[in-house]
Amino acid sequence: MTHEVITTWEGNMKFHSTNPAGELYIDVAPEDGGDGEGLRPKALMLSALAGCSGLDVASLMKKMKLEVDEFFIKTVAELTEEHPKYYHTVTIEYHFKGRNLDEKKLQRAVDLSIEKYCGVMEMFRRFAKLNIETRYHHS
Incomplete structure (x- = not known):
């Protein structure tokens, strides 16, 4: 299977990118020379990570018929000091x-995602x- 994404420069530091299911804009903050009109590339990688595992x-959870009122993933990443x-x-x-x-069962679902x-x-x-951390909030 092959995925194709077209990313087109729109001036300054802004890019428009297509995705098989939609589109998005990529830009950097004004302090980095952009206009702040799009998602940041590295943070977008974290969204992809959380989205993939979350799916x-x-x-x-659906297959196991688990009762969950709310589910979210918090992702925190540390960058190296040197370029790149x-x-x-x-x-x-x-x-x-x-x-x-x-x-x-919830831990089993998390484990299957991260391991398989x-x-x-x-x-x-x-x-x-x-x-990897799993937190349960009983209400």
């Missing part, structure tokens, strides 16, 4: 909120240390 977990700057350490926190959380299904996670594993 896996949501699919598994890249993420060397990434912490991924899975947060589940609800009254009847089945922690064992999420391709973006595997890509990150090639260049960064990953710290």
Whole structure:
């Protein structure tokens, strides 16, 4: 399978990028010479990581018929000091909120995503240390 993305310069530091399912703008902050009219490239990688794993977990929660009121992923990454700057350490926190959380099954869903299904996670594993945390918030 091949994916194709077309990214076109729109002037200054702004780019328009197509995706098989939509489009987005990429730009940098004014202090970096841009106009701040788009997503930041490195942070976009973190969104891709959380989105990929989140889709896996949501699919598994559905299959396992798990009751979850709220689910979100917080991703915090540290950049290297030297150029080219890249993420060397990434912490991924899975947060589940609800009254009847089945922690064992939810952890299994997270584990399957990070160990087996999420391709973006595997890509990150090639260049960064990953710290995975699961938090349960019973209501």
